[in-house]
Amino acid sequence: VHGDGFSVTASAGLGALADADTVVVPGYRDIDAKPSGDVLAGLLDAHQRGARLVSICSAAFALAAVGLLDGRPATTHWRVADKLQRQYPLVDVRPNCLYVDDGDILTSAGVTAGIDLCLHLIRRDNGAAAANRRARALVAPPQRAGGQAQYVERLRPDASGDQLAPLRTWLLGHLTEPIDLDTIAGSAGMSRRTLVRRFREETGTSPMAWLTDARLDRARELLELTDEPVENLGRLTGLGSPASMRAIFHRRLGTSPYEYRTMFRADGTTS
DNA sequence: CAGTTTATCCGCCAGT
């Protein structure tokens, strides 16, 4: 159903909308075409039933067409964000967000942000550890905190499970510096033991593992987006000498940095 | 490449 290098195949017909708990609407090419009445009615019905609606990329237009986004925060691919805003003025469009979690309706920006959003859902439903396992299988960053992670999450009055968010942003700001557990614990104002425990509770990993993931995330960004020589990546990401940087990269991603860059540029992956 | 040292992190437990 998509012409950008991959396709989505549904294993059930529209009838599945009648009893699904979560409905994921993938992006589609022709956003000017109104989805068929069956689809619109199915989405509306599913929402009123209490089902959770998830849109990826341009699929926000389908939800907006039903009127489900009126008065709510939502996002879509940056290239069509202003079009969405113009076409549906009542929608609170957030063009700079990776994804928006508004409780029963969730929208994501590009396709990669869609992956982030789906991992976010798994984390909600099955815990951080399960989400990390899926992320690893997909070779995706467990949590794109590594980057300008902008996402809006409906603030839920109960369980505030993001106590360590400031610590994580602090880490991201000091990626290139040498950091050990004591440094992190000191910055968080707690003992090592408590830090490790709370960190795992909240993110599903340990502090150091999270940190190298974030550093690898940045290294991949540089490989994908710039021509920065591989030799410099260690210094620019905090992964250490070129040798250790390569070792870590290979251990976690299964390829060399150079190969990663050429592979990435070969298949014209778009979002 | 084998051997040594160093750091992480988690189970256990005692102290609020």
Place this chain on the structure above:
DNA sequence: TTACTGGCGGATAAAC
């Protein structure tokens, strides 16, 4: 009593 903290020891793995 429950809930949480943080020190200790050691298994494991990375660094040298």
